Amino acid sequence: MLKFIAKKMLEIIPVLLIISFIVFTLVFVAGDPVALMLPEDASQEDINNLREALGLNDPFIVQYGNYMLGVLQGDFGDSFRYNTAALPLVLERLPATLELAAASMVIAILIAIPFGIWSATKRNSVIDLFVTGTSVVAKAMPNFWLGIMLILIFSVTLGMFPVSGYGTWQHLILPAVTLGTGIGAEMTRLVRSNMVDILNQDYVRTAKSKGINRFFVVYKHAFRNSLIPVITITALQVSTLVGGALITETIFSWPGLGQLLIQAVNTRDMAIVQASVFVIAILVIVMNLVADMLYRVLDPRIKY
Amino acid sequence: MNKKLLSLLLFAFVLILTACSSDESSNGEAGGSTTSTPENQNRDLTIAIGSDMLGFDIHDHNNTSTESVHQHMFDYLFKRDSNNELQPMLAESYEIINDTTVKIALKQGVKFHNGDEFTAEDVKFTLERVAQTSSLKENANYKQIKEVQVVDTYTVNIITVAPEPSIIHRLSRLGSGMLPKKYIEENGWDHFLANPIGTGPYKFVEWVRDNKIVFEKFDDYYQGAVDEWDSVTFRIIPEDSTRVSELLTGGVDIATNVPPADWDRVNGNKGTSLKQEVSNRSIFLMLRTTDGYPTSDVRVRQAIDYAIDDRTLTDIALKGGGIPVLTTVGPGNFGHEPSLYDTHNYDLEKAKQLLANAGYPDGFEMTLQSPKGRYLMDAEVSELIVGMLSQVGIKVKLEFLEWSNFVEMRTANKNKDAYMLGLGNSMFDGAYAVDWYNAKRNVDHTDYSNSKIEELLAQSKVNMDPTTRAKQIQEIQKIAAEDLPFIYLYQEKINVGVNDRIDFTPTSDEMLYAPNMKLK
Numbered sequence: 001m002l003k004f005i006a007k008k009m010l011e012i013i014p015v016l017l018i019i020s021f022i023v024f025t026l027v028f029v030a031g032d033p034v035a036l037m038l039p040e041d042a043s044q045e046d047i048n049n050l051r052e053a054l055g056l057n058d059p060f061i062v063q064y065g066n067y068m069l070g071v072l073q074g075d076f077g078d079s080f081r082y083n084t085a086a087l088p089l090v091l092e093r094l095p096a097t098l099e100l101a102a103a104s105m106v107i108a109i110l111i112a113i114p115f116g117i118w119s120a121t122k123r124n125s126v127i128d129l130f131v132t133g134t135s136v137v138a139k140a141m142p143n144f145w146l147g148i149m150l151i152l153i154f155s156v157t158l159g160m161f162p163v164s165g166y167g168t169w170q171h172l173i174l175p176a177v178t179l180g181t182g183i184g185a186e187m188t189r190l191v192r193s194n195m196v197d198i199l200n201q202d203y204v205r206t207a208k209s210k211g212i213n214r215f216f217v218v219y220k221h222a223f224r225n226s227l228i229p230v231i232t233i234t235a236l237q238v239s240t241l242v243g244g245a246l247i248t249e250t251i252f253s254w255p256g257l258g259q260l261l262i263q264a265v266n267t268r269d270m271a272i273v274q275a276s277v278f279v280i281a282i283l284v285i286v287m288n289l290v291a292d293m294l295y296r297v298l299d300p301r302i303k304y
Numbered sequence: 305m306n307k308k309l310l311s312l313l314l315f316a317f318v319l320i321l322t323a324c325s326s327d328e329s330s331n332g333e334a335g336g337s338t339t340s341t342p343e344n345q346n347r348d349l350t351i352a353i354g355s356d357m358l359g360f361d362i363h364d365h366n367n368t369s370t371e372s373v374h375q376h377m378f379d380y381l382f383k384r385d386s387n388n389e390l391q392p393m394l395a396e397s398y399e400i401i402n403d404t405t406v407k408i409a410l411k412q413g414v415k416f417h418n419g420d421e422f423t424a425e426d427v428k429f430t431l432e433r434v435a436q437t438s439s440l441k442e443n444a445n446y447k448q449i450k451e452v453q454v455v456d457t458y459t460v461n462i463i464t465v466a467p468e469p470s471i472i473h474r475l476s477r478l479g480s481g482m483l484p485k486k487y488i489e490e491n492g493w494d495h496f497l498a499n500p501i502g503t504g505p506y507k508f509v510e511w512v513r514d515n516k517i518v519f520e521k522f523d524d525y526y527q528g529a530v531d532e533w534d535s536v537t538f539r540i541i542p543e544d545s546t547r548v549s550e551l552l553t554g555g556v557d558i559a560t561n562v563p564p565a566d567w568d569r570v571n572g573n574k575g576t577s578l579k580q581e582v583s584n585r586s587i588f589l590m591l592r593t594t595d596g597y598p599t600s601d602v603r604v605r606q607a608i609d610y611a612i613d614d615r616t617l618t619d620i621a622l623k624g625g626g627i628p629v630l631t632t633v634g635p636g637n638f639g640h641e642p643s644l645y646d647t648h649n650y651d652l653e654k655a656k657q658l659l660a661n662a663g664y665p666d667g668f669e670m671t672l673q674s675p676k677g678r679y680l681m682d683a684e685v686s687e688l689i690v691g692m693l694s695q696v697g698i699k700v701k702l703e704f705l706e707w708s709n710f711v712e713m714r715t716a717n718k719n720k721d722a723y724m725l726g727l728g729n730s731m732f733d734g735a736y737a738v739d740w741y742n743a744k745r746n747v748d749h750t751d752y753s754n755s756k757i758e759e760l761l762a763q764s765k766v767n768m769d770p771t772t773r774a775k776q777i778q779e780i781q782k783i784a785a786e787d788l789p790f791i792y793l794y795q796e797k798i799n800v801g802v803n804d805r806i807d808f809t810p811t812s813d814e815m816l817y818a819p820n821m822k823l824k
Contacts, residue, residue, distance in 0.1 A: 035715040053439040253541040255515040
């Protein structure tokens with residue numbers, strides 16, 4: 001196991017290098033941030049002065065070299081917009097995003113496990129049709145639409161939750177439901193199909209034929225075994241959540257990484273974009289690693 | 305069996321909710337909502353804005369909403385009153401000594417938030433920093449200042465590089481808030497940026513980036529503490545519909561930039577209403593006068609102007625949220641020309657005739673580049689223009705550009721026949737609006753040049769006599785209204801949703817100044 005982890009860690013380095021190069025190139029190609037930083041009536045001279053001051057007149061390779069030298073020392077450059085180091089800004093936002101991701105995951109699991117099992121045990125019934133049908137609809141709903149609808153219903157009309165903001169658990173519910181619904185729907189289908197497979201296995205049939213309590217069969221025998229792929233997917237979804245919170249965070253003015261990244265892209269704030277993508281990439285890699293390890297722990301037959 | 309499953313589920317859900325609710329006691333304060341005690345409701349003002357301020361370096365941004373936040377903490381030497389007339393603020397009086405020197409007497413007894421007294425040294429420190437540091441974003445607007453001489457503790461002479469008729473306008477806008485020299489020199493910039501102080505009516509409390517900025521009232525304010533509000537909180541809510549929903553539910557008292565689709569919702573809701581005021585931003589089409597483009601012919605430009613019904617644009621697309629204009633220098637700006645305001649040219653027959661005279665009896669094809677989502681209903685307005693021009697035979701190919709691409713198109717001079725732009729004027733001095741006709745600015749861009757305008761621009765730039773300078777600026781606008789390098793459409797309105805407990809009318813400079821907001 002240790003060897004496996006060490007090997008995985010070593011693999012991270014080239015991955016991060018490639019990511020940093022791609023992101024830097026994309027941001028470079030995307031265009032000039034200076035004109036966006038100045039007002040519409042800025043003169044060409046103002047634009048040139050600022051570009052020179054920011055070192056943007058250097059050739060690509062010089063800029064990339066300078067950037068990588070900084071990155072190796074943990075310096076991702078300064079945000080053009082905020083005039084302050086980018087990495088601390090990004091890290092400062094991470095807890096809010098992780099909090100939202102965790103809450104969304106709880107909601108997704110709360111949806112997925114009971115409904116997935118229920119649907120599987122009632123295969124081909126009206127209930128099954130209802131659950132699978134609803135999960136397709138829920139998966140297809142765009143986050144921005146769902147978010148705005150939840151605000152209109154639960155905040156504006158019913159007054160149950162604050163519209164937006166950050167700080168209390170009430171603030172957390174609506175964005176977490178928005179983000180968790182789609183993932184919950186996808187996981188419901190996964191739990192269902194796993195359960196269906198397992199319920200058809202010989203050992204389950206044997207258990208049933210022995211007259212063991214149905215509840216016990218489902219939970220003791222089938223459910224635990226169907227969890228393995230679910231847990232793997234859960235770990236992978238956490239990283240998707242971190243990156244995918246962009247729209248939800250903007251709608252609910254949740255001060256997380258997603259909102260920061262969206263604004264940085266809009267204003268071509270290169271350093272923030274690069275640092276954010278870097279942090280998200282690390283999260284994805286770590287979550288993949290965790291998923292691999294969990295898989296190994298849950299199913300001792302798997303060897304690396 | 306199923307009942308068991310259901311009860312297990314319910315149990316799990318209740319467990320999670322209880323676990324979550326334990327956070328309430330520890331984090332209860334951190335919420336942005338003002339639905340707490342009646343006292344809070346009365347004395348805490350919450351304003352929702354669409355984007356966060358950029359930081360506390362008043363010289364290193366040129367962002368209106370950042371200025372709107374800053375001015376609660378930092379006072380200017382001069383400030384525009386409700387009629388947009390310049391009045392002394394931290395200045396007591398001023399005197400123009402000669403073409404390049406203005407002597408300013410400062411108010412005495414003004415305190416910074418840490419108790420230090422505001423003096424001439426602070427003026428010198430503030431203005432020389434922005435005038436001399438070329439990397440600061442506001443440098444271009446202050447480098448006209450050569451130096452600031454301290455005459456005595458409460459008097460300064462501001463020396464400009466050349467005659468600078470707009471100097472007082474410059475000292476009443478962003479980048480000219482007064483900074484505490486002693487505090488910054490003793491503690492350093494980083495400390496100041498994290499713990500800023502000024503002489504303004506409000507003191508800094510907290511800034512949670514992209515979430516909120518909180519101020520509390522300054523009891524030693526030189527004009528007396530603002531009684532109305534104990535605290536002012538700016539909440540950052542980028543999504544329009546969320547911002548409006550916060551206003552409707554009482555989460556915020558003021559919501560900026562309410563889109564036309566939500567106006568009825570705000571007005572129809574009990575306890576909120578929409579307030580409008582004409583902004584200092586006008587929307588216009590910029591045309592190529594470069595040889596080879598149909599728009600190089602003044603008759604074609606005039607035909608376009610006559611074919612576009614500005615009143616329909618403002619009434620239909622903007623639902624009344626604009627005033628048709630023939631110039632960009634609006635009321636309240638120095639050099640405003642009333643005959644070109646609240647009026648427009650519209651005559652389809654005349655437009656067709658002009659096109660025929662110019663050699664395009666059957667019209668022609670042109671490209672209009674338009675930003676989408678930058679200005680109020682910009683895409684809808686562009687589409688209406690396409691329809692209007694088609695009535696006189698001009699087939700318009702409409703190109704929508706996302707804002708960053710649009711900006712790049714402009715800076716790289718990749719503009720085609722025409723593009724739509726909106727410009728504000730934080731100086732409230734028409735000189736900055738008419739400077740757009742300057743031939744130098746238009747090289748390889750619109751290539752517009754007019755010798756009479758050039759002459760008037762050169763004269764007005766160094767003219768220290770306000771009366772004749774205003775006339776020169778008005779004259780330039782009249783020439784441009786005939787020659788039409790740009791086709792002005794309308795001046796946008798500012799649309800602010802306001803809770804009925806507050807008496808507030810927005811101002812054309814788009815500032816949200818808490819001392820101007822009164823409890824009813």
